Amino acid sequence: MEDDLMARVTATVQRGRAGERVAAREELESMWAEVEHGGGDDFHRCVIAHFLADLQDDQRDELAWDERALAAVRGVSDERAQRFDQSLQVRGFMPSLYLSLADDHRRLGDAARAREFLEKARAVSDALGEDAYGALVKGILDKLERAVAEGSTEPLPAD
Numbered sequence: 001m002e003d004d005l006m007a008r009v010t011a012t013v014q015r016g017r018a019g020e021r022v023a024a025r026e027e028l029e030s031m032w033a034e035v036e037h038g039g040g041d042d043f044h045r046c047v048i049a050h051f052l053a054d055l056q057d058d059q060r061d062e063l064a065w066d067e068r069a070l071a072a073v074r075g076v077s078d079e080r081a082q083r084f085d086q087s088l089q090v091r092g093f094m095p096s097l098y099l100s101l102a103d104d105h106r107r108l109g110d111a112a113r114a115r116e117f118l119e120k121a122r123a124v125s126d127a128l129g130e131d132a133y134g135a136l137v138k139g140i141l142d143k144l145e146r147a148v149a150e151g152s153t154e155p156l157p158a159d
Contacts, residue, residue, distance in 0.1 A: 008027075009031060016054070028052045041080065043076045043080050045069075046093070050065075070097050076093075094120075098121035099121045099137065106153060
């Protein structure tokens, strides 16, 4: 399915990863407003919020966007996700969404909540494929578990 909004999201996320964080954040916020006014659905909300979280400068704002992503995914069916990409299953989104929330809580100093979301991520990690994405998410899960065990509130080191 041709999804112009998702094409715009993808291009904007790439801009953010290329260093244009402020511009990407502003564009994604504009797209969020668009979907909130009937220009999209829960799939769009989930994806936009998930990527918007990563572009926040304040950890509490990041948590708020990650919570929005988790709330939105509840309204997404596999059928809807597969209209965008045939390989997608909603259960496959969950480890990443839970890990984002675990990291937010860890960085805010709430180890108990971080552990709750780590457990949820671990419980659905079987949904990850044996591919680069699955390996990436599993690696983050391991790093987050170590960081929580160590009591660290620092950003995870980039590899």
